[in-house]
């Protein structure tokens with residue numbers, strides 16, 4: 001079993017300051033499609049994450065969740081509004097933000113250890129330090145034995161853990177996670193969710209988690225934000241008042257989890273769409 | 281797929297048997313079928329001709345010339361092809377502007393340039409090397425270009441999110457990602473280089489295996505032509521093998537390399 005190293009509920013409240021780690025102010029994003037028509041992907045989204053908060057973002061496919069993530073990581077500039085990290089406007093990639101996608105994006109020509117070191121290497125961290133950081137992360141994610149393996153020798157779940165280690169190695173204050181576990185099997189996903197939750201709690205990281213899995217949203221986060229279909233706006237916010245944010249498996253057993261999931265389903269209008277035959 | 285040891289053992293035995301049958305058929309088949317030896321000389325005649333050519337015609341000298349031209353043409357051609365591939369791959373504008381000309385040159389039969397190059401440079405080794413460069417250039421260029429074009433944009437974004445510079449994106453992502461297709465291009469190039477050199481030698485000059493080929497033809501010496509073809513195959517085979525060995529070293533991280541390397 002994994003050691004439960006995260007502090008309890010009371011501690012968590014104490015570490016959560018009012019400092020805004022990540023903030024979107026009136027962000028609108030328009031794209032021009034092939035036909036030259038303008039398409040509004042995201043419409044006037046404002047949201048903020050306090051230090052140490054884990055917030056999930058849910059919404060129908062194509063509502064602009066990944067677009068918001070790209071704006072937060074500085075890979076795309078919004079058409080209107082702006083994103084802020086630690087109060088500073090995001091104007092390009094930024095060392096305080098790191099993202100992780102559904103795809104592990106491991107480089108096949110690098111060993112696991114070298115893959116974990118990729119970000120710190122690019123950022124120019126001295127070799128000895130990057131290696132010690134990477135080794136510490138591999139050990140905390142139970143991957144030490146695989147340090148010199150190549151990605152194709154690992155299972156999907158392990159590769160995703162390596163991707164998490166690579167994301168954490170640059171020591172970001174904000175993690176942007178885009179459906180990080182949606183490509184792994186259900187059991188592995190639960191293990192990975194717990195490892196992520198424990199890491200976020202232990203390292204006091206702030207995270208924005210995009211997911212289609214309502215149970216994942218409820219068990220992993222302090223708050224859940226709901227977006228509408230395109231053009232994506234924030235239509236709802238649900239505070240999850242449950243203990244054990246560091247242990248989603250334990251959280252699953254709370255009686256109110258189902259209530260929260262049902263509320264989210266209702267707010268996403270999943271029942272209606274199913275009735276009308278639309279695809280969510 | 282990595283072949284199991286049983287497959288390797290059975291395959292090897294089968295290969296050897298097949299080779300022996302072929303050699304036996306070559307030695308005795310023409311006689312049995314009544315084919316005259318100036319059409320298909322038996323193996324032993326070719327063997328004797330080989331030693332005669334080593335002693336009289338300087339076979340090893342000509343082989344050396346051809347091999348040197350192949351190596352020079354292959355190295356320069358692949359270097360140029362790879363450089364242009366990376367440059368065009370990183371500049372969509374340049375690719376768009378140049379693609380019709382590249383396509384045109386690619387369609388033009390490269391060996392047809394051999395007489396032209398000989399007119400320009402005389403009966404030296406240079407026109408032969410130039411034909412080889414031209415013929416190696418395109419498969420390498422095309423493979424590198426499409427490799428650079430198809431690098432997963434999310435990988436580039438990952439590097440960008442870590443604040444990678446353009447040079448870092450190239451050396452840490454694009455270049456290593458392009459190596460498997462680059463080697464595929466080099467394999468093709470290594471065999472094509474021999475074609476380019478031989479055509480150059482056939483067209484003009486008095487050195488190289490291509491010259492011996494034309495000489496043997498002029499003498500109606502069929503065994504000589506056979507020996508020369510065999511030596512050309514050996515030169516091409518060594519070039520190909522060198523590429524495969526290098527590839528296996530460089531791309532060792534790829535899963536399940538084929539045992540034969542083909």
Ligand SMILES: Nc1ncnc2c1ncn2[C@@H]1O[C@H](COP(=O)(O)OP(=O)(O)OP(=O)(O)O)[C@@H](O)[C@H]1O
Nearest residue numbers: 031032033041060061062063064065066067068230
């Ligand atoms: N670079 C782009 N150019 C044009 N349109 C784009 C671009 N990126 C995204 N879009 C469009 O913006 C909309 C939102 O896309 P986005 O990827 O953010 O959705 P999403 O909420 O992440 O969906 P999913 O849940 O399926 O991942 C989509 O309609 C998409 O087609």
Ligand SMILES: [Mg+2]
Nearest residue numbers: 065066067178
């Ligand atoms: Mg998405």
